[in-house]
Amino acid sequence: MSEDLSAILQEQVARALTDATDVATLRALETGAFPQAAWDALEPLGLALALVPEEAGGAGLSLEDAAGLFLLLGQHAAPLPLAEGMGAALLLAAAGLPVPEGVLTFAAAGEAVPWGRHAAHVVLVDGGRVSLHPAGIATPGENIGREPRDALAPGPALEEGALPARFGAEARGLTALIRSAQMAGALQAALALAVDYANTRVQFGRPIGRFQAIQQQLALFAAEAAAASVAARSAARAADRRGLADAGFEIGCAKITAGEAAGTCAAIAHQVFAAIGVTEEHALHHLTRRLWSWREEGGTERFWAQRIGAAAQARGGAALWPDITARDEEFLI
Numbered sequence: 130m131s132e133d134l135s136a137i138l139q140e141q142v143a144r145a146l147t148d149a150t151d152v153a154t155l156r157a158l159e160t161g162a163f164p165q166a167a168w169d170a171l172e173p174l175g176l177a178l179a180l181v182p183e184e185a186g187g188a189g190l191s192l193e194d195a196a197g198l199f200l201l202l203g204q205h206a207a208p209l210p211l212a213e214g215m216g217a218a219l220l221l222a223a224a225g226l227p228v229p230e231g232v233l234t235f236a237a238a239g240e241a242v243p244w245g246r247h248a249a250h251v252v253l254v255d256g257g258r259v260s261l262h263p264a265g266i267a268t269p270g271e272n273i274g275r276e277p278r279d280a281l282a283p284g285p286a287l288e289e290g291a292l293p294a295r296f297g298a299e300a301r302g303l304t305a306l307i308r309s310a311q312m313a314g315a316l317q318a319a320l321a322l323a324v325d326y327a328n329t330r331v332q333f334g335r336p337i338g339r340f341q342a343i344q345q346q347l348a349l350f351a352a353e354a355a356a357a358s359v360a361a362r363s364a365a366r367a368a369d370r371r372g373l374a375d376a377g378f379e380i381g382c383a384k385i386t387a388g389e390a391a392g393t394c395a396a397i398a399h400q401v402f403a404a405i406g407v408t409e410e411h412a413l414h415h416l417t418r419r420l421w422s423w424r425e426e427g428g429t430e431r432f433w434a435q436r437i438g439a440a441a442q443a444r445g446g447a448a449l450w451p452d453i454t455a456r457d458e459e460f461l462i
Contacts, residue, residue, distance in 0.1 A: 135194045138174075143201050145170045150208045155415045158208060159275035163247045167209045168232070176211055180219040181228060187218070196310045196365035200358065203314025206415045207276070210234055210244035212307045217252040220303070224259045224290030237300040241270055243426075245279030253283070254292070254300040261288040272422035274415070295372025302373040305384045305427030310361040312387035312423050316354035316394050319416045323347060323401045337401070346397045353390035360386040377440070378452070381433035388430040391420035 149170035158164055180195055181187025199212050210232060217235035218228045231249035236242040238255035245251060246267040253260050263284035272278045292298075324347060327338030337343050364383035367376035395417040399406045406413040424430070441449055 135190075135197065138194075139197050139201060141174060142171070142176070142198055145174065146201060146205045146208070150205050152410065152412050152415065154208050155206055155412075156409070159271075161246075161269070161277075164209045171209065171211060177214050177230075177233065178218055178228060180215050181222040185222050187222065187228075191369045192306065192365040193362060193369055196306075196362050199307055199310035200314035200317070200361070203311030203316075203419075204318040206274075206315065206318075206412075206419055207311055210247065212311065213243050216303050216307055217250075220252050220254065220259050220292065220296070220300075221261060221288070221290075223296055224292055226259070226261060226288040226290045229261070229287075235300060235303075241278040242267075242281045244277045245281045246277050250287075251281060251283055257292050257296075257298040259290055259292050260286040262286055272425070274419035274422040276419065276422065293372075295374055297372075297374035301428050302368075302377065302380050303427075305380050305433070306361070306364055306368060306373070308423040308427045309357070309364060309380070309383040309387045312391055312420055313354065313357040313361045315416045315420050315423075316350075316357055316387075316390055319394060319398045319413060319420075320347070320350050320354050322413055322416075323350065323398045327401055343401065346400065350394045350397045353394050357383075357387040357390045378437060381428075381437045384428055384433050385430045388424040391424050395420050 146167070149167040150164065154164050154167060175188060176198065178187035179190045179198070180192070181189070183189040195215060198215075202208075202212055213234040214232065217233045220235055221228050229250050232244065232247055233250050233252065234242055234244045234248045235252040235254065236245075238253045242248070242251055242264075245264060246269055248264040251262050251264050253262060265281055265283040268280040268282075270278045270280060296303075324338070327343055327347060328336050330337050338347070360379075360383040364376060364379040367379035370376070373380070398413055398417060402411075402413055405411055406417075408414075428436075441452060444452065
């Protein structure tokens with residue numbers, strides 16, 4: 130997709146999310162309600178098939194284009210299962226399987242299913258095999274962000290197929306890529322809230338944003354948020370070039386960068402806001418609780434650091450510098 134078309138699509142999604150979601154939507158979601166108004170606003174944009182190739186009836190978006198959409202979802206605290214549906218459709222299309230209508234999600238076999246109770250179908254990934262199931266019976270669960278993370282007893286497989294080698298044998302890489310981008314978006318939104326509050330909250334006769342200590346913390350916040358955004362987009366670009374399986378280095382770096390930023394920046398945001406940031410009516414805690422939750426999904430920082438380190442050791446010391454500085458088709462993980 131051209132840069133102009135990508136920008137237009139992101140503008141449409143941003144407008145729809147702004148119009149259809151707010152703190153009340155997130156509060157209702159956390160009580161178990163499905164955000165139907167937001168879904169109805171976004172569904173006509175055709176994003177369910179955004180990552181499906183054009184020859185299979187989709188829009189043929191690249192993962193780099195999709196990363197911009199995942200960032201937008203993160204900025205709005207991911208109020209609906211759009212990213213999960215896009216990922217599930219990508220997996221089905223890659224295996225040559227049809228994409229059903231309705232709410233769709235994906236997970237590794239045996240793991241908690243994001244939005245499982247609200248899904249019509251679930252895509253399960255197991256050892257390079259992908260299967261499409263009716264969602265079946267859900268045992269409700271949730272993460273720290275109070276997002277649905279349910280145990281499913283899915284119905285029998287409706288379709289089954291094999292993923293190409295470029296997708297790898299697990300759903301973790303795709304989940305990590307999505308969560309990295311969403312975390313980057315949530316960090317941007319939390320930063321905007323913190324800066325606005327620091328410029329309006331008056332203490333000792335002046336806005337707290339004029340105090341050097343606050344400025345330094347917000348500068349650190351901005352740097353961490355920017356790094357997370359760059360890392361997520363870089364990982365998506367690498368996945369487009371080489372496939373999810375061979376973009377493990379970049380995806381791992383993005384997840385580590387976003388995860389570490391989440392810990393640092395959530396703390397700064399709550400320090401700036403003090404107690405008001407955790408009140409039920411405030412938007413901040415909806416973002417920070419998701420940041421803490423998304424750190425765990427798709428592999429923690431420790432998981433990806435161990436994987437990257439093991440691959441570097443296996444390739445030997447002579448390959449370390451090229452691996453870091455000249456990532457291309459010759460230097461794969």
